[in-house]
Amino acid sequence: MAQTRAFVDDGAGVPANADADDPAIWVHPRVAERSVVLGALKEGGLAAFDLKGRTLGLYPAPAAPTPDAKPGRFNNVDVLSKVLVGGRARDLAFVSDRGRDRIRVYEVDGRGSAAGASVVRDVTDPAARPVFSASEAEVDEQHTAYGLASGFVGRTPVVVTNRRSETRVALLHVVPAAGGSVGTRVVSTVDLPRQFTLPDGTTWTPCGEPGEGPQPEGMVVDSAHGVLYAAQEDVGIWRIPLQADGFGPPVLIDRVRSYGVPQTYDPETEECSVSGIDPGYGGRHLTADAEGLTVGDGYLLASSQGDSRFVAYERTGRNRYAGTFTVGAGRGNDSVEHSDGAQVVTADLGGEFRRGLLVVHDGERRPASGDLPTTGFSYVSWGDVLKTVD
Numbered sequence: 001m002a003q004t005r006a007f008v009d010d011g012a013g014v015p016a017n018a019d020a021d022d023p024a025i026w027v028h029p030r031v032a033e034r035s036v037v038l039g040a041l042k043e044g045g046l047a048a049f050d051l052k053g054r055t056l057g058l059y060p061a062p063a064a065p066t067p068d069a070k071p072g073r074f075n076n077v078d079v080l081s082k083v084l085v086g087g088r089a090r091d092l093a094f095v096s097d098r099g100r101d102r103i104r105v106y107e108v109d110g111r112g113s114a115a116g117a118s119v120v121r122d123v124t125d126p127a128a129r130p131v132f133s134a135s136e137a138e139v140d141e142q143h144t145a146y147g148l149a150s151g152f153v154g155r156t157p158v159v160v161t162n163r164r165s166e167t168r169v170a171l172l173h174v175v176p177a178a179g180g181s182v183g184t185r186v187v188s189t190v191d192l193p194r195q196f197t198l199p200d201g202t203t204w205t206p207c208g209e210p211g212e213g214p215q216p217e218g219m220v221v222d223s224a225h226g227v228l229y230a231a232q233e234d235v236g237i238w239r240i241p242l243q244a245d246g247f248g249p250p251v252l253i254d255r256v257r258s259y260g261v262p263q264t265y266d267p268e269t270e271e272c273s274v275s276g277i278d279p280g281y282g283g284r285h286l287t288a289d290a291e292g293l294t295v296g297d298g299y300l301l302a303s304s305q306g307d308s309r310f311v312a313y314e315r316t317g318r319n320r321y322a323g324t325f326t327v328g329a330g331r332g333n334d335s336v337e338h339s340d341g342a343q344v345v346t347a348d349l350g351g352e353f354r355r356g357l358l359v360v361h362d363g364e365r366r367p368a369s370g371d372l373p374t375t376g377f378s379y380v381s382w383g384d385v386l387k388t389v390d
Contacts, residue, residue, distance in 0.1 A: 001352075001381065002053040003333045006365045006374035007041055013372075015058055018044025020375035022076040022148075022292065022341025023359040024093060026108045029081075033350040034113040037359050038093055038120070039377050040074040040341070046095060046106065048119040051349060051357070053379060057119045062100060070140055073099030076148035076161075076217070076341060079108065083157045086176035093120055094150050094159050094184075101130035101144035103159060103172065105182040125183030131170060132163045149228070149293075151221025156244040159184050160219055160228055165212040167192040169219075169230060171246065188246035192216060192232055198260050198281055206234040207263035207272035218303065218341065220293040225316060229300060233289035235259060237302055239319060253319040255283035256290055256306075285311045285321055296344035296356060296382060299389060303339040303360070310342070310360070312389040323389035327360060327380055336378050338363035344382055356382030 007018035019042040028034040036056065037049040045061040061072030075098040081091045091108040106120040113119055130138070131145040146164035150157070159172040170189045177183040194213045195205045206214035218231040221242065228240040228247070236255035241248025262276030287306030294301050299322060300313045312322040327336035339361045346356035358380040365374040 001327075001331060001333050002051070002379040003362070004037075004039065004047075004049050004053040004377045005055060006369065006376045007044060008369050008372050008374055009042070010372050013044070015041065015044040015060065017042065020361055020377060021074075022361060023343050023377050024077045024079040025343050025345045025357060025359060026079045026081070026091060026093070027345055027347050027349070028110050028113065030110075032348060034110060035349050036108065036110075036113050036119055037377065037379070038077050038079065040077045040095060042073050042075065043071060043099070044074075045072070046074055046077065046093075046120070048113075049377070050113060051351070051353065051379070053377075056113060059106070059120060059122070061097065065136075068140075069136065070099045070142065072097050072104075074104070075146055078148055078150040078159075078343075080150040080152070080157055083174055085174060085182055086180065090182075092123075092174070092182060094148060096145040096148040096161050098142070098144045098146050098164055101133045101139045102128050103131060103145060103148070103161065103184045104128075105184070107182075123180065123182050125177035125181045127177065128183055131161060131172070131186060132166075132168065146215065147217035147219050147230075149219040149221045151223040153223070153226060153242055153244040158221065158242075158244065160221060162216045162219065162230065165215055167194055167213050167215065167232070169216065169228075169240075169247070171242075190240065190247040190250065192230070192235075192238060192250060196235070196260070198279060200279065204260045204262075207265055208234070209265060209270065218290070218292040220295050220300070222295050222300075222315065229293050229295070231290040231293055231302060233291065236283060236286060236290055237293070254286060254313070254321075255281070256286045256288040257282040257284070258288050259283065285324065291340050292342035292361065294342045294344045294358075296346050296358070297386070301342060301344065301358075303342055305338050305340070305363075308337045308339065310339070325385065325388040327378055333378065334362060334366050336360055336362045346382060352381050353379075354383070355386065358382050358385055
């Protein structure tokens with residue numbers, strides 16, 4: 001087990017306003033030990049780490065285009081290798097910029113993992129348009145690109161993103177752009193439900209701030225089975241068939257424990273509180289929020305953020321429950337709490353990661369930096385995970 005340095009969400013931090021959220025793993029095609037972990041740091045941009053958790057590079061998010069606009073804010077990241085763009089295969093990292101409602105694209109260069117050069121370079125189409133917003137004024141309302149996943153549907157590389165404070169999920173194609181840059185283009189959308197009919201015939205609406213819907217965030221494309229898994233935070237996990245040009249009908253495969261529980265929003269505390277009897281329609285394994293998703297070997301993993309556990313499901317068939325685990329402290333590393341994103345690769349990366357590597361976001365890195373909370377990323381041997389769920 002290893003971990004990255006801690007990051008502080010404060011203007012005095014380095015980088016400033018860095019709040020770790022979601023990791024991705026790029027596997028070096030020739031020297032596995034030089035593989036790279038990328039991490040989204042919100043306004044702190046994007047970070048690159050080696051397999052010991054050491055920082056290789058920091059890449060800032062875009063500045064606000066005008067004094068009144070929002071700056072870039074990197075939420076999720078995913079890596080897709082051997083993407084054919086403009087007649088050339090490229091290893092690309094896709095990032096959801098929730099501050100500017102764009103998908104930003106970085107090309108991964110493995111030389112930077114050993115020689116101190118830049119690990120990634122920004123190849124985003126300079127003419128990239130907002131994903132969901134009709135105008136720059138709407139971008140500033142921040143109902144923007146949020147969660148993100150990438151994969152292949154057959155031979156077609158795709159990016160999937162969802163909309164903050166909404167239930168919409170968008171499918172994008174990867175397209176060549178001017179000067180060797182890379183763009184994305186929305187080809188289809190699907191809306192997850194905002195309300196749910198319970199078994200007793202009543203209607204339940206997940207609680208949230210006025211004007212905000214029950215958003216999804218964590219997602220993963222299971223390229224081997226043509227499926228998108230999406231975690232709707234206060235609801236549960238959806239299994240959505242994925243075609244190159246659209247989505248099939250979503251199926252809810254597991255619910256959070258609080259599914260169906262009446263709640264009321266308190267404007268003074270800006271929080272929801274239980275306001276009725278639990279009708280007993282929730283699931284048994286996930287404590288809201290349902291967050292980061294990843295697939296490896298025969299398993300789908302989900303972050304049960306509310307109780308700092310990870311839940312494993314069978315990857316095919318009925319997605320039956322397979323087990324649960326936590327990431328505890330040890331060998332000088334902190335335990336993992338309130339995890340957002342996760343990524344697993346099953347390739348042999350050498351050393352303690354010969355059976356693969358799971359990287360997870362740690363939402364409560366200890367010790368804190370004075371009065372400021374800190375976050376980071378933790379590395380877990382995939383072989384150790386398999387011992388708990390096989």
